[in-house]
Amino acid sequence: xxxxxxxxxxxxxxxxxxxxxxxxxxxxxxxxxxxxxxxxxxxxxxxxxxxxxxxxxxxxxxxxxxxxxxxxxxxxxxxxxxxxxxxxxxxxxxxxxxxxxxxxxxxxxxxxxxxxxxxxxxxxxxxxxxxxxxxxxxxxxxxxxxxxxxxxxxxxxxxxxxxxxxxxxxxxxxxxxxxxxxxxxxx
Numbered sequence: 001x002x003x004x005x006x007x008x009x010x011x012x013x014x015x016x017x018x019x020x021x022x023x024x025x026x027x028x029x030x031x032x033x034x035x036x037x038x039x040x041x042x043x044x045x046x047x048x049x050x051x052x053x054x055x056x057x058x059x060x061x062x063x064x065x066x067x068x069x070x071x072x073x074x075x076x077x078x079x080x081x082x083x084x085x086x087x088x089x090x091x092x093x094x095x096x097x098x099x100x101x102x103x104x105x106x107x108x109x110x111x112x113x114x115x116x117x118x119x120x121x122x123x124x125x126x127x128x129x130x131x132x133x134x135x136x137x138x139x140x141x142x143x144x145x146x147x148x149x150x151x152x153x154x155x156x157x158x159x160x161x162x163x164x165x166x167x168x169x170x171x172x173x174x175x176x177x178x179x180x181x182x183x184x185x186x187x
Contacts, residue, residue, distance in 0.1 A: 099141065100138060103126055103152060
């Protein structure tokens with residue numbers, strides 16, 4: 001039997017099953033009652049930060065709020081155990097950087113509505129801009145974001161020019177058809 005089991009009040013299993021005072025037999029380790037030591041609180045986990053049942057919290061505290069730092073020392077067979085509440089959390093300072101725009105939404109709009117080829121190129125540059133910003137290269141991210149924006153603008157302009165050309169071609173063909181039909185009917 002090792003020292004931890006002796007300290008915990010555990011005894012080795014008996015060779016024969018011990019008789020239980022309630023009429024049955026028990027096997028294995030039996031818990032022996034320990035005398036209460038002076039200055040040691042009774043065993044059992046207290047609720048963290050809350051008073052015991054029926055007690056009010058100390059003035060200036062609320063339920064669930066950790067109590068001020070209190071330390072207790074317990075001694076048992078040349079072992080010193082120091083218990084206490086955790087210290088207050090440290091202040092955390094978060095530095096936020098303003099990421100340059102990557103124009104991803106604009107590039108997706110151009111891809112879906114205007115020009116597929118230039119929109120995909122704009123999306124690629126937009127994602128490269130985001131990667132550079134995450135890596136800390138804000139100037140490279142700004143440059144690639146602007147390239148994405150200008151490619152998206154070129155996609156919109158090219159789509160508008162193509163639509164105008166298609167409209168002009170359709171109108172001229174319709175006019176030719178109308179003129180040809182007027183000639184055939186003798187007007």
